[in-house]
Amino acid sequence: MELSMNQRERTVPTSRWLPWHAIVVFAFLYLPIVTLIVYSFNGSGVGGFPPRDLTLNWYRQLFADDAIWTSVLNSLLVAFAAMAISLAFGIPAALALDRANFPGKALFRRLVLLPLILPGIITGLSLLMLFQAGNVKLSLLTIVLGHGTALISVATTEVFAGLQKLDRTQEEASLDLGANYWQTFWRVTLPNLRLSIIGAALLIFTLSMDEIAVSFFLIGRDNTLPLEIWGRLRRGITPEINAISTIIFIFSLAAIVTWYRLRAKAEPELIL
Amino acid sequence: MALRATRDNLATVSEPATTGATPSSASPLLDIRNVAKSFGKNVVLRNISLQVAEGEFLTILGESGSGKTTLLRIIAGFEAASSGEILMGGERLDRLPPYQRRVNTVFQHYALFPHLTVAENVGYGLRVAKLPPQEIATRVEQALDMVKMTAYSAVKPAKISGGQQQRIALARALVNRPRLLLLDEPLSALDANLRRQMQVELKSLQREVGISFVFVTHDQEEAMVMSDRIALLRMGELEQVASPREIYNRPASAYTAQFIGHTNLLSGEVKDGVAHCQSLSWRTGLRDGPGLFSLRPENIRLATGVSTGAAVRFRAKILRQAFHGATELLQVECADGLLLSIRAASRDNWSGDVDLEFSSADAVPVRASEIQQPQGKD
Numbered sequence: 347m348e349l350s351m352n353q354r355e356r357t358v359p360t361s362r363w364l365p366w367h368a369i370v371v372f373a374f375l376y377l378p379i380v381t382l383i384v385y386s387f388n389g390s391g392v393g394g395f396p397p398r399d400l401t402l403n404w405y406r407q408l409f410a411d412d413a414i415w416t417s418v419l420n421s422l423l424v425a426f427a428a429m430a431i432s433l434a435f436g437i438p439a440a441l442a443l444d445r446a447n448f449p450g451k452a453l454f455r456r457l458v459l460l461p462l463i464l465p466g467i468i469t470g471l472s473l474l475m476l477f478q479a480g481n482v483k484l485s486l487l488t489i490v491l492g493h494g495t496a497l498i499s500v501a502t503t504e505v506f507a508g509l510q511k512l513d514r515t516q517e518e519a520s521l522d523l524g525a526n527y528w529q530t531f532w533r534v535t536l537p538n539l540r541l542s543i544i545g546a547a548l549l550i551f552t553l554s555m556d557e558i559a560v561s562f563f564l565i566g567r568d569n570t571l572p573l574e575i576w577g578r579l580r581r582g583i584t585p586e587i588n589a590i591s592t593i594i595f596i597f598s599l600a601a602i603v604t605w606y607r608l609r610a611k612a613e614p615e616l617i618l
Numbered sequence: 619m620a621l622r623a624t625r626d627n628l629a630t631v632s633e634p635a636t637t638g639a640t641p642s643s644a645s646p647l648l649d650i651r652n653v654a655k656s657f658g659k660n661v662v663l664r665n666i667s668l669q670v671a672e673g674e675f676l677t678i679l680g681e682s683g684s685g686k687t688t689l690l691r692i693i694a695g696f697e698a699a700s701s702g703e704i705l706m707g708g709e710r711l712d713r714l715p716p717y718q719r720r721v722n723t724v725f726q727h728y729a730l731f732p733h734l735t736v737a738e739n740v741g742y743g744l745r746v747a748k749l750p751p752q753e754i755a756t757r758v759e760q761a762l763d764m765v766k767m768t769a770y771s772a773v774k775p776a777k778i779s780g781g782q783q784q785r786i787a788l789a790r791a792l793v794n795r796p797r798l799l800l801l802d803e804p805l806s807a808l809d810a811n812l813r814r815q816m817q818v819e820l821k822s823l824q825r826e827v828g829i830s831f832v833f834v835t836h837d838q839e840e841a842m843v844m845s846d847r848i849a850l851l852r853m854g855e856l857e858q859v860a861s862p863r864e865i866y867n868r869p870a871s872a873y874t875a876q877f878i879g880h881t882n883l884l885s886g887e888v889k890d891g892v893a894h895c896q897s898l899s900w901r902t903g904l905r906d907g908p909g910l911f912s913l914r915p916e917n918i919r920l921a922t923g924v925s926t927g928a929a930v931r932f933r934a935k936i937l938r939q940a941f942h943g944a945t946e947l948l949q950v951e952c953a954d955g956l957l958l959s960i961r962a963a964s965r966d967n968w969s970g971d972v973d974l975e976f977s978s979a980d981a982v983p984v985r986a987s988e989i990q991q992p993q994g995k996d
């Protein structure tokens with residue numbers, strides 16, 4: 347990495363403003379998050395610059411706040427359930443797209459992507475209408491179903507990409523060595539898709555965790571975390587929200603780093 | 619570094635037949651009967667009939683696109699023949715799924731499982747067969763020992779070289795004690811030195827384990843070195859099936875003669891048992907009419923002493939020479955303009971006019987091959 351950078355500097359003339367440009371972009375991206383984190387430790391609340399008297403008070407207050415933690419629990423529940431649903435439907439769909447030939451395959455391939463492109467408001471509204479037509483009472487379950495269906499496309503596209511990279515002769519080798527089709531799927535195909543599936547799962551999990559639009563339509567009595575935060579914001583920003591956001595940020599960072607490590611281990615050549 | 623196997627550690631050479639009745643040694647292990655294959659309108663194989671004997675090393679030789687890999691895939695069970703049937707030990711093989719055939723394959727790019735270690739790769743077939751762990755462990759160890767890869771058992775395939783992966787692929791197939799081993803150009807990814815070494819090792823390994831090998835290659839030299847018999851495939855049809863010596867010395871067609879080794883193709887007229895090609899004439903068993911003959915460059919010698927009459931003697935001018943190490947390939951022109959290749963001892967500057975001769979018997983009558991001839995292979 348170091349070496350190739352040096353070589354590039356020698357061969358391609360670069361502007362000396364480029365590093366400054368990079369810093370500005372990074373500042374633009376990360377300054378809001380840094381502000382959020384800093385103010386979660388600010389003794390005098392969200393007002394006042396520069397932040398004075400650092401404190402952990404907001405965190406203490408946060409940990410005592412049952413409503414927030416119930417919503418966090420609800421969000422986790424929804425995210426895991428949505429992950430299970432979308433993977434359970436998405437993986438077979440990807441296999442069908444990769445292996446089977448059926449009429450309307452090209453159309454199916456495009457339609458599967460639709461929920462990803464469709465604005466959440468439309469998805470949410472249409473699901474709400476469907477549930478009301480079916481007389482289904484809104485609850486966490488309806489949110490799970492909403493997230494699950496909307497995110498099937500993520501699972502399908504990720505796993506389909508993984509299948510396209512898979513070396514099919516490995517499956518033939520497995521059959522050749524006496525494993526039947528089912529054994530081959532479990533012992534060869536699935537392990538080869540491990541990265542794609544973990545990637546899809548992480549992506550679905552994060553998308554579900556911060557989803558607002560669809561949830562907004564399908565919410566029953568139990569709040570998810572984003573809706574809880576949104577609800578509180580209407581009553582004004584409190585540093586408590588900064589605190590929970592900071593915690594979420596740290597967990598997201600950990601997830602990204604884990605994913606990156608896994609990938610680097612499996613496919614070192616893909617990592618810069 | 620030689621591959622080695624002992625009879626007790628690898629294949630039981632004479633396993634009792636599962637049916638109880640021992641098949642007679644004369645019946646072939648594998649019997650391919652009138653197999654044809656087409657993909658849509660594209661005919662890949664036509665009317666292939668071929669037998670493989672117990673313990674035989676048979677090479678399917680052909681250019682790319684000749685259908686050799688398709689034939690291998692049909693035997694392995696990855697493709698279904700469009701027509702015809704395949705029997706193994708007298709029983710239908712082609713109706714079984716690949717995982718029920720006692721046939722194992724060494725794939726061109728080895729197809730090792732990247733998520734498994736070397737030892738896990740080798741033990742894969744035994745694990746899916748649900749053998750006791752103790753037996754799996756011993757057999758994997760023996761197979762790794764056979765290919766001299768014991769030291770790498772805990773390593774993932776990505777960490778070892780192509781030649782080593784090749785050995786693992788071989789061990790992974792042979793550990794299952796197949797009745798037939800299929801090899802799909804397994805040496806083509808190796809560099810020339812390693813390839814020559816592996817040719818010798820593979821051949822001696824096959825002798826020791828006594829399993830029939832069907833080896834697919836486009837390399838005629840490889841086929842000559844390793845095979846008991848060569849089946850030359852051309853555009854989906856069998857051109858000739860014979861031992862390397864016979865196929866080289868008595869090629870049946872112009873294509874065979876040109877594909878395997880260098881040759882001079884002489885097209886002439888036969889009259890009263892004598893073939894005439896421009897100013898050259900020699901005795902032949904062919905009937906009157908047009909005739910095509912293959913005359914190997916090494917069968918044309920520099921003439922010394924008095925003509926014996928048994929040999930055809932002529933004078934030619936040396937045009938150019940190509941150095942081949944131990945020998946030179948000379949291009950000569952006869953007085954009437956006929957161009958011939960001859961093989962001569964290696965010497966720095968061949969030039970001038972020379973007296974040459976060949977025996978009538980060495981001009982082998984061959985069947986004309988329609989459509990274009992392949993480019994001369996080296």
